[in-house]
Amino acid sequence: MKIVNTPEEVRKQVALWKKEGFSVGLVPTMGFLHEGHGSLIKKASEENDKVVVSVFVNPIQFGPSEDLASYPRDLKHDTELVSECGGDMIFSPSPSDMYCEDFCSFVDVENLTSGLCGAKRPGHFRGVCTVVTKLFNIVQPERAYFGQKDAQQLAVIKRMVRDLNVPVTIVPCPIVREADGLAKSSRNTYLSSEERKAAVILNKSLKKGLAALTSGERNAEVVKNIIKDTLNSEPLAKIDYVEIVDSSALAPVTNINSSILTAIAVYIGKTRLIDNFTFNL
Amino acid sequence: MKIVNTPEEVRKQVALWKKEGFSVGLVPTMGFLHEGHGSLIKKASEENDKVVVSVFVNPIQFGPSEDLASYPRDLKHDTELVSECGGDMIFSPSPSDMYCEDFCSFVDVENLTSGLCGAKRPGHFRGVCTVVTKLFNIVQPERAYFGQKDAQQLAVIKRMVRDLNVPVTIVPCPIVREADGLAKSSRNTYLSSEERKAAVILNKSLKKGLAALTSGERNAEVVKNIIKDTLNSEPLAKIDYVEIVDSSALAPVTNINSSILTAIAVYIGKTRLIDNFTFNL
Numbered sequence: 001m002k003i004v005n006t007p008e009e010v011r012k013q014v015a016l017w018k019k020e021g022f023s024v025g026l027v028p029t030m031g032f033l034h035e036g037h038g039s040l041i042k043k044a045s046e047e048n049d050k051v052v053v054s055v056f057v058n059p060i061q062f063g064p065s066e067d068l069a070s071y072p073r074d075l076k077h078d079t080e081l082v083s084e085c086g087g088d089m090i091f092s093p094s095p096s097d098m099y100c101e102d103f104c105s106f107v108d109v110e111n112l113t114s115g116l117c118g119a120k121r122p123g124h125f126r127g128v129c130t131v132v133t134k135l136f137n138i139v140q141p142e143r144a145y146f147g148q149k150d151a152q153q154l155a156v157i158k159r160m161v162r163d164l165n166v167p168v169t170i171v172p173c174p175i176v177r178e179a180d181g182l183a184k185s186s187r188n189t190y191l192s193s194e195e196r197k198a199a200v201i202l203n204k205s206l207k208k209g210l211a212a213l214t215s216g217e218r219n220a221e222v223v224k225n226i227i228k229d230t231l232n233s234e235p236l237a238k239i240d241y242v243e244i245v246d247s248s249a250l251a252p253v254t255n256i257n258s259s260i261l262t263a264i265a266v267y268i269g270k271t272r273l274i275d276n277f278t279f280n281l
Numbered sequence: 282m283k284i285v286n287t288p289e290e291v292r293k294q295v296a297l298w299k300k301e302g303f304s305v306g307l308v309p310t311m312g313f314l315h316e317g318h319g320s321l322i323k324k325a326s327e328e329n330d331k332v333v334v335s336v337f338v339n340p341i342q343f344g345p346s347e348d349l350a351s352y353p354r355d356l357k358h359d360t361e362l363v364s365e366c367g368g369d370m371i372f373s374p375s376p377s378d379m380y381c382e383d384f385c386s387f388v389d390v391e392n393l394t395s396g397l398c399g400a401k402r403p404g405h406f407r408g409v410c411t412v413v414t415k416l417f418n419i420v421q422p423e424r425a426y427f428g429q430k431d432a433q434q435l436a437v438i439k440r441m442v443r444d445l446n447v448p449v450t451i452v453p454c455p456i457v458r459e460a461d462g463l464a465k466s467s468r469n470t471y472l473s474s475e476e477r478k479a480a481v482i483l484n485k486s487l488k489k490g491l492a493a494l495t496s497g498e499r500n501a502e503v504v505k506n507i508i509k510d511t512l513n514s515e516p517l518a519k520i521d522y523v524e525i526v527d528s529s530a531l532a533p534v535t536n537i538n539s540s541i542l543t544a545i546a547v548y549i550g551k552t553r554l555i556d557n558f559t560f561n562l
Contacts, residue, residue: 007446102530104391105410105444111385129386130445137446163386164411165288165418249383 022049026141031055036176036184040145045086061127190271198236205230220244240265303330307422312336317457317465321426326367342408479517486511501525521546
């Protein structure tokens with residue numbers, strides 16, 4: 001497994017690959033990889049000749065009171081997983097490899113970023129769009145792979161790609177879950193064993209919401225209340241948001257008559273977890 | 282001369298060129314081309330196998346009270362000039378080819394855009410950076426050519442390219458002037474014959490400022506006052522700004538001890554004209 005740290009090294013290797021006619025896939029990650037990331041890397045290696053996995057805890061997408069310093073890191077384990085899943089190169093830059101001191105250029109997607117996670121995390125998606133733009137420009141992949149767990153991120157990146165004519169195909173990949181239904185997340189490692197048990201309530205509540213939808217309920221408020229009531233039944237859970245929005249513009253929906261995204265963010269103790277499902281009409 | 286209107290048509294042609302191993306240069310313009318643009322196209326055709334000239338009056342870089350509707354257009358003459366100067370394709374999209382109704386993604390360069398023209402034209406450089414990003418992504422050129430007349434634009438684009446790892450080499454091209462020294466500009470066409478004569482004061486004032494610098498003056502205020510006094514001697518001229526800033530960060534300079542940009546914006550009647558020079562120490 002080749003691990004490189006600078007944009008120049010990535011460009012050099014990718015240029016050699018492209019000279020040989022190889023297609024290149026990119027899996028952007030913040031590291032501490034789990035089976036969810038593994039599924040993206042596997043899909044990327046099925047669809048491309050070469051796969052670059054970026055491992056970078058991107059400082060500009062964290063708010064001042066967020067977990068940048070404590071965000072888990074384990075490049076040794078990441079390297080093993082990338083190798084097992086068929087990746088060809090890890091790009092693991094330092095913050096100074098990515099942002100020089102007088103860095104001042106940003107990519108911003110409006111509208112889609114004002115609600116859901118964006119409402120509580122000002123600047124988060126600007127940080128995400130900026131680093132993803134940089135990664136796309138450094139790697140110049142044919143395809144890039146994003147997990148549907150970060151549903152708003154996926155919608156925002158898709159919009160950015162459409163609006164700015166970015167020459168990369170975005171490939172969404174399904175959420176990977178633990179046996180009990182909890183969505184895989186690097187942040188699950190923050191949970192105590194008691195909290196870990198309680199965290200199953202996220203997926204459980206979404207299942208109840210989905211059941212209401214499949215049995216014909218079309219009032220978003222009713223569905224949201226079913227989810228909220230379920231979440232509130234768990235003493236360790238504190239709701240951040242429960243929202244039903246349209247799948248592409250992410251605007252709140254009152255009556256469900258098109259494809260929607262149901263997204264939740266919930267604190268389990270001090271750990272903020274997210275989960276979602278889409279429902280296509 | 283091939284004229285295409287949609288991003289898809291550009292991509293298709295450029296892909297064919299790249300398959301044949303041709304290098305591609307891009308000259309982004311707002312049309313109504315003059316010899317200044319001609320010099321960019323000539324340089325691009327010297328340095329690349331194929332040259333794309335975009336002709337697009339970009340609505341999102343005009344303020345509400347600016348001259349979007351009246352901005353001069355002449356695609357027939359543009360086509361002749363592009364052909365004479367060695368261009369291979371004109372990309373002339375309509376606003377709806379570039380911006381769909383729910384467009385909401387923007388590229389922003391901070392700091393460098395707060396002064397000079399940016400101070401009076403909020404959102405202007407955001408519009409420029411966004412459209413240039415789109416054009417780069419559509420054409421994917423090796424090199425792109427920008428005139429030094431728009432000195433702040435050039436500095437902003439260079440910063441954007443550096444910060445976002447944009448895989449395009451920016452080639453600055455010198456200002457082309459009329460016989461009497463007036464910098465060529467599509468906006469010169471707005472001037473009455475009396476105003477046209479008065480407009481020579483811009484270059485005249487800069488020459489006096491440069492003379493002071495070359496004879497050793499290092500106090501920016503003194504140099505600016507020489508320029509201002511010259512401009513004020515012309516009754517039809519109204520100063521918008523006269524600034525001396527450092528060449529790369531565009532921060533105002535008090536004592537001149539490094540490379541600087543001296544930039545002016547002046548109303549001649551209702552027409553706002555710009556000019557500048559750089560002075561390297």
